[in-house]
Amino acid sequence: MPLVEINFDGLVGPSHNYAGLSLGNLASAGNAGDTSYPRAAALQGLAKMRHNLTLGLAQGLFAPLPRPNPAFLGALGLSIIDESDPAQRRLRAAAWSASAMWTANAATVSPAPDTVDGRCHLTAANLVTMPHRSQEWPDTVRQLRLAFANRTHFAVHNAVPTCFGDEGAANHMRMAAAHDAPGLELFVYGSNNGSIGGGTFPARQHEQASRAVARLHGLDPACCLFIEQAPEAIAAGAFHNDVVAVANERVLFTHEQAFADPEGTYAAIRARLPEAEIVVVPASAVSLTDAIRSYLFNAQLLTLPTGEMGLVIPTEAWEMPSVRGWLDAMLASNGPIRRVLPVDVRQSMANGGGPACLRLRVVADPATVDPRFLLDHARLDVLHAVVAAHWPEQIDPADLGRESLARSVIAARAALLDALDLGELG
Template identity: 85%
Template sequence: MPLVEINFDGLVGPSHNYAGLSLGNLASASHAGEVSYPRAAALQGIAKMRHNLGLGLAQGLFAPLPRPNPVLLGALGLNAVDETDPAQRRLRASAWSASSMWTANAATVSPAPDTADGRCHLTAANLVTMPHRSQEWPDTVRQLRLAFASAAHFTVHDAVPACFGDEGAANHMRMTTAHDAPGLELFVYGKTGGAFPARQHEQASRAVARLHGLNPERCLFIEQAPEAIAAGAFHNDVVAVANERVLFTHEQAFADPDGTYAAIRTRLPEAEIVVVPASAISLADAIKSYLFNAQLLTLPTGEVGLVIPLEAWETPSVRGWLDGMLASNGPIRRVLPVDVRQSMANGGGPACLRLRVVADPATVDPRFMLDEAKVALIERIVAIQWPEQIDPADIGAQSLAKTVIAARAALLDLLGLEQLS
């Protein structure tokens, strides 16, 4: 059966808002309290999916999770909120968060060629570092088990214990000679002690590798550079991204860059490592522009393309370096800017919005796979049902809650996923 890389994007939910809940995410913090535009955000995400479909790539979709989340509100005793208490209002905002749109944090994925039992394994991320994200994984697992229900081809694991923080594919990369060949899996973890929390625990990564039945000789556990975390690289995918033979990374991404590159080349001699020096693009510019939070893709032509946010293309130092790269004979041959400004303003770029799954598309529940006709139907639902804008002061209003709940229900009905209600 043909194994291909499928990018599953999270549709931006109708409760998309800027509450500034993510400590260490500089973009999220800088836009806290601003008016958000859920309809525009979702349409931008849909346009990115259509863009990738147009490139000839397999494209999937995950639906937004239930928001406001009654389970979290009930567990916190917040069915009624004291509006004079800022802590209660912030916790309520967590229950409204649309952060599941960033499906790079949904799970860690090991394709069948890498695993002992020859099945694709997915482990849901527990996301325990941030309250607004820690609520996601039970509903994420429900969706993953629908999408990847074929026991002959997939195994979906619950999240690892919450004593070890796990942030999913945002701190995991895979390198290989081809998507359907055995790969080298790179698990990137952080250590605490800086101004911002290190969200990925080494033992969570090691647990995932064991659960997936990976060959220890085909795994690397790599420490993220503390200065990258302190600068706002809250996930590794803010400073590095890999695809097949190519690792595209900032010079300051890893605690031991030379040791990391040597270990990769030892296990994968075909590796091509593209390092952007800090003298060309500062760590601050890399993080602000989300250059590395890009989709590094093998196009049907065989070329490697880089789907970047417009913010990266518009940053002078980044644009200058990219122009020079394209003029060289390097492995990345195309740069494809996309507009995901609403997601970017809340701290997530093109790579945050997708989860990579290498599988035969025919083994995936077709309700989660996209074509142009289905994209057009989803686009129409969003244009009609999603709120045009949300002021953080509106969070908690019954009228807005009814609108958000009805919008998600309309989408689930369209997709035939009413059991996720």
């Protein structure tokens, strides 16, 4: 059966708002309290999905999780919010968060060619470091077990114990001669010595979480690398590895300050995958600050149907002079990345996630996936109509206390699930 890479994008939920909940995510913090535009955000996400589908790529979708989440607040004894208490208002914002749209954090995925039982394995991320995300994984597992219900081809695991923080595919890369060939899996973790950057930002990915996932997936230890992320990258705002590095098939595209031991990392990759091509962006050309602010590396590095590789980047990266200059020089060279494809995901970017954050990569035969989670242009048209009709146009921070908005957001998601025939996720 043909194995292809399917990008499953998270649709931006109708509760999308800017609460600044993600410590270490500079964009999220910088836009805290601003007015958000859930309808525009979701339509931008759908346009990105259509863009990739038009390129001839397989495209999937994950539905928003149920928000607001009263069970989260109830477990904290907050069925009623004291509006004079900022901490309680922040917890309410966590219960409203649409952060599950960033499906790069939904799970870690190892395709069938890499695993001992010949199945594609997915382990949901516990996301324990951030309260607004720690509530996601049970609903994420429900959706994964529905989309990948064929147990002959898939194994879906619960999250690893929450004593070890795991943030999913955002800290995992896979390199191989081709998507359907056995690969080398790269697990990137943060320092376990407490917080980074003078105690400001936490290291979210624990090494033991990564090692647990590798064992659960039945990976050959000789085909795994466990790599420490550079502390200075975390301190600068690279809260996940995918903010400073991305891989696709034989190519690793990385900032020179992504890893604690870059030269050792490159040597280990080449020793296990001799055909590896490593494209390093030097800090002298694009500073770590510009790389993080532009989300140059939070891009989709894709193998196009022509066989060449394309880099789907946010428009913010294309518009930054230092980044644009380096990309123009790269395209003029004879390197492995032959096309740069800017997309507008400004609403997601303002909340701290670029094109790579919005997708989970699954190498599988599309015929083995529940078809309700796969897209074509007609289904995208349906989704566009639902979002245009039901998603709120805007949400201000004070709106999160309005019952009428809560009812509207719940009804919008219900309309989407009905259109997708996914009522069991209600």
